[in-house]
Amino acid sequence: MPPSAPSFRDPAGCCCSFNGRVLRFVATDAISEFEQFLQTNCARQFIARKQFVSTRRLNEDETAALRESPELPPVFHAQPIGAVFEHERIPFPSYPHEWPPEMLWAAGRLTLELAQAALVDGFGLKDATPHNLLFRGSEPVFIDALSFERRHPGDPIWKPHAQFVRTFLLPLLANRRWGLPLAEIFTTRRDGLEPEDVYRLCGPLEKIKPRTLSLVSIPTWLSRRADPDDQKIYQPHLLANTEKARFILESLFKRLERTLDSLKPVAQKKSVWSDYMATHSYDDPAFAAKEKFVSEALREFKPARVLDAGANTGHFSALAAQAGAEVVAVDLDAACAGAIWRRARELKLDILPLVVNLAHPSPALGWRNAECPSFLDRATGAFDGVLMLALIHHLLVTERIPLEEILRLAYEVTNSLLVIEFVEPKDEMFRRLTRGREALHASLNAAVFEQACTPHFEIVRSLALPGTQRRMYCLKRKGGGN
Amino acid sequence: MIIAYIDPGLGALLWQTIIAAFVGLLFYLKKTRRWIVGVFRKMFGRSQKSSDTVAEIPAKETMKSKSDVR
Numbered sequence: 424m425p426p427s428a429p430s431f432r433d434p435a436g437c438c439c440s441f442n443g444r445v446l447r448f449v450a451t452d453a454i455s456e457f458e459q460f461l462q463t464n465c466a467r468q469f470i471a472r473k474q475f476v477s478t479r480r481l482n483e484d485e486t487a488a489l490r491e492s493p494e495l496p497p498v499f500h501a502q503p504i505g506a507v508f509e510h511e512r513i514p515f516p517s518y519p520h521e522w523p524p525e526m527l528w529a530a531g532r533l534t535l536e537l538a539q540a541a542l543v544d545g546f547g548l549k550d551a552t553p554h555n556l557l558f559r560g561s562e563p564v565f566i567d568a569l570s571f572e573r574r575h576p577g578d579p580i581w582k583p584h585a586q587f588v589r590t591f592l593l594p595l596l597a598n599r600r601w602g603l604p605l606a607e608i609f610t611t612r613r614d615g616l617e618p619e620d621v622y623r624l625c626g627p628l629e630k631i632k633p634r635t636l637s638l639v640s641i642p643t644w645l646s647r648r649a650d651p652d653d654q655k656i657y658q659p660h661l662l663a664n665t666e667k668a669r670f671i672l673e674s675l676f677k678r679l680e681r682t683l684d685s686l687k688p689v690a691q692k693k694s695v696w697s698d699y700m701a702t703h704s705y706d707d708p709a710f711a712a713k714e715k716f717v718s719e720a721l722r723e724f725k726p727a728r729v730l731d732a733g734a735n736t737g738h739f740s741a742l743a744a745q746a747g748a749e750v751v752a753v754d755l756d757a758a759c760a761g762a763i764w765r766r767a768r769e770l771k772l773d774i775l776p777l778v779v780n781l782a783h784p785s786p787a788l789g790w791r792n793a794e795c796p797s798f799l800d801r802a803t804g805a806f807d808g809v810l811m812l813a814l815i816h817h818l819l820v821t822e823r824i825p826l827e828e829i830l831r832l833a834y835e836v837t838n839s840l841l842v843i844e845f846v847e848p849k850d851e852m853f854r855r856l857t858r859g860r861e862a863l864h865a866s867l868n869a870a871v872f873e874q875a876c877t878p879h880f881e882i883v884r885s886l887a888l889p890g891t892q893r894r895m896y897c898l899k900r901k902g903g904g905n
Numbered sequence: 906m907i908i909a910y911i912d913p914g915l916g917a918l919l920w921q922t923i924i925a926a927f928v929g930l931l932f933y934l935k936k937t938r939r940w941i942v943g944v945f946r947k948m949f950g951r952s953q954k955s956s957d958t959v960a961e962i963p964a965k966e967t968m969k970s971k972s973d974v975r
Contacts, residue, residue, distance in 0.1 A: 432910055550911045579925045585914025618916055637920070646916030657913060660922065662929075670932045671925045678924075 428793035433550075435569050438510075441495065445512050447478070447569065451505030460571045463544035465537070473559065474533055476566045481507045513564055514728070514775075515751050515805065518795045519553040519590070520609035521777040521785050523761035524598045524688040526563070527605060530556045531591035531683050533563045538581070539676045542669065547574030551583035552590045552614070558775050560749070561767035577661040579671035585642075587679060590615035592638055595686040597621055600629070604757060606778060606785070613789065618642040634685065688761060709888040713895060714742070716886050717810065717842055720897040721746040723883075724840040726808030732781050733814030737763035737774060740810075744772040748808065753798075755780035781814075781832070782822035799835075808840035809833050813893075816846040819864065820856040826867070826875045834879035839900050841880060845872045847892035869894055 429439035435453035439446060449457050460466055461478060469475035481489070486507045489495065519527060530553050538548040548570055555567035593616040597603040601624060608616060622630070622643040630640045649656065662668045717739055721729075726748050731740040734752035736759055744750045744767070752763050752774050763776035777798075779785055784798040811833060818824040833841045846853050848864040857864065873896075876882060880898035887894045 434910060552911075579929070580918075580921060582913045582918075583911055584921050585917035586911050588917055589914070614912070618914075642914070642916030642920045644916070645919040646914075649915055649919055651915060656915070656918060656922075660925075667929055667932045670935075671928045674928045674931070675921070675924070 427796070428791070430794075431790075433567075433569055435572075438567075438569075440512075441489075441492075443512070445510040446481075446489070447508040447510060449506050449508060449569065453569070454505045456573055457508075457569060457571075459573070460541075460544075460546055461568070463541070463546065465540040465544045465546065466571075468540070469537060469565065473562070474564060475537070476513070476564055476568055477511045478508050478568050481509055508568070510566065510568065513557040513559050513566065514749050516557055516796075516801060517775060517777055518609070518785070518788070519594075520606045520788070520795075521779055521798070522553075522558075522605060523757045523764055523776060523778055524595055524605060525761040525764045526558060526561075526776075527553060527591060527595060528683065528687050529561075529764075530558075530563045531587070531595075532680075533565060534587065534591070535676055535680050535683065537565055539673070541571055542574075542672060542676075545573060545576065546571045547578075547581070548583060551587035553609075554613075560773040560775055561764050575659065575661060576665040577663060577668050578659055579662055579668040580660060581672060581675055584675065584679075586614065588638055588642075589617060592679075592682055592686060593618065593621050595683070595688070596634070596638065597624065599686055599688065600624075604778075606757075610785070610788065613794075619646070634682065638682070690762075690765060706890055709891045709893075712886065712888050713812070713844070714739075716895045716897070717742060717812070718746070720840060720842045720883075721748070721808070723897075724808060724899075726806070726840055728806045729808040729810065730802060730806040730836060731810045731812075733811065733817065734763060734776070735759050735813070737766055737776065739812055740774045740776075741766065741770070741772055743808070743810065744774050748773070750774045751802075751806070752776045753779040753781065782818055782824055799832075802836050804835070804838060806836055807838050808842070809837040811841065811843040813844055813846070813852075815843065816850065816853045816856055819867075820853065820860070826872065827878075830875055830879055834900060837900055838903075841896075841898040841900065843896050843898060845869060845894045845896060847894075850892035853892070872896075 427440040429437040429448075431437055434450065435457070436447055436449040438448070458480070466475060470477050489507060519530075522530070533556065534548070534551050538551070541548060549572045550567070550570050555565055555570055556563045557566050558564065594603075594605055594608045597608065597616060598605060618639045621635075621639045625635060625639060629635055721743055725746075726743070729740075729743040729748040729750045731737070731743065731750055731752040734740045734754045737752050740750045740752035740763060750773060752760070754760050754763075754776070755778065757778045760776040760778045763774060766772070767774035767776065779798050787793070787797040787800065788795040811829075815826075815829060818829050819826060833843070847869070848854070848857070848861065848867050853864075854861070873882060876896070876898060879901055881901060883897040883899050885894055885896045
């Protein structure tokens with residue numbers, strides 16, 4: 424496997440994945456501070472709680488072997504690399520543009536907790552972006568281990584404060600106040616929203632509300648009046664009284680925590696699809712039959728990693744997680760993904776919920792499109808099982824994706840199992856989606872569907888759901904894994 | 906120390922600096938309040954300590970009387 428593009432913003436070092444390993448190359452002058460941080464109570468406690476990525480320094484032999492590898496990106500040969508560290512691998516990387524607001528909130532909470540804990544040990548967090556974190560299931564993990572530096576005890580200013588506001592608080596505020604999707608914010612802006620961006624969205628009354636005043640209006644007014652060429656603004660203002668400096672920082676973190684909590688996404692938010700489980704077109708026996716069918720397939724194939732595509736509120740994701748799988752549950756509806764996140768956290772289920780539309784999946788982003796790989800780049804061959812339940816008619820009708828294409832995508836993503844629900848054009852929901860375009864799907868039936876499956880899958884078993892126009896299929900990928 | 910590489914903002918940084926100045930004042934107010942409370946506690950603590958010493962005597966006597974019974 425070729426190495427991923429290395430990170431490049433931090434002068435203290437860079438990180439990349441290489442042959443399935445996650446390696447961090449640390450510059451000579453940053454090693455000692457980095458190792459000191461890893462020895463602090465803060466780092467040890469968060470590593471023990473699995474909220475901070477576990478890290479070990481490679482010994483000389485391991486480093487030498489690595490340096491000889493011709494596939495190692497040239498940047499590592501060019502930089503004065505002092506030491507190489509290896510991080511544990513987080514199963515499925517995800518990015519802020521794919522998170523429901525609940526996950527951005529959780530990532531912000533962990534960022535602040537870490538910043539406060541590091542303060543006690545004399546360290547400061549030098550950047551505060553959601554790109555510092557990944558999710559293991561529903562739990563955030565801080566992965567940018569090099570983000571901590573020894574702070575000057577007399578410094579009362581937290582430089583990343585503005586970045587924390589831009590990338591956590593303002594996106595959550597814009598999402599809560601105007602329903603702006605996080606995908607729209609983070610797909611186009613890596614560093615979130617500037618106060619000026621949000622100021623333009625605010626009406627006169629909104630601008631003077633206490634929270635908006637502090638996060639948006641005052642910073643906007645100040646930046647308009649300040650001289651942008653005045654470099655003195657950015658000079659450190661060190662205090663002789665270190666106790667006072669720490670008091671100021673602690674109060675800043677408490678204030679940010681209160682603001683973040685006031686922006687915590689609300690649970691009862693409803694959307695087009697979040698009520699689907701309560702209002703779907705199955706009666707109880709049909710739903711029980713569907714549940715039994717999926718459970719049997721999971722028991723038989725025992726997939727270690729499952730993708731639940733079109734997961735809705737995550738009923739079947741939970742079923743897969745309870746069967747022992749690491750689950751990635753994707754749905755285009757952020758309210759559904761948020762509901763899954765709450766459920767997974769509450770029941771401690773290994774489910775990573777993401778806001779992804781399979782017909783329009785998250786693209787590759789960042790410099791040279793190499794910083795955040797696309798969803799399909801990450802998903803291809805990454806799963807042993809794929810669930811596509813009550814999804815196919817949405818792709819066929821709403822998105823106009825050909826049946827063969829849908830099955831080909833499933834073939835590329837799974838290494839073994841596909842459980843798919845075929846929905847006849849006579850089905851109530853199918854008809855609702857067609858909106859007078861029934862003729863487009865007149866020739867579609869179970870036989871046509873089975874025929875389309877044959878190039879990629881063998882049919883293990885199928886079951887007509889009683890009282891419905893739907894049929895469940897348990898399919899096995901042909902030709903082994905990816 | 907490695908040079909911070911993130912954009913510190915302009916308005917947000919100035920606003921943080923202004924708040925830091927206010928919180929700095931609050932620090933002295935809190936410190937003064939703590940000092941005053943400390944003084945009162947010390948005074949109150951002393952009087953309580955002296956009353957505790959008085960209260961301890963009958964307890965010791967009671968124990969002594971119990972051992973005498975044994």
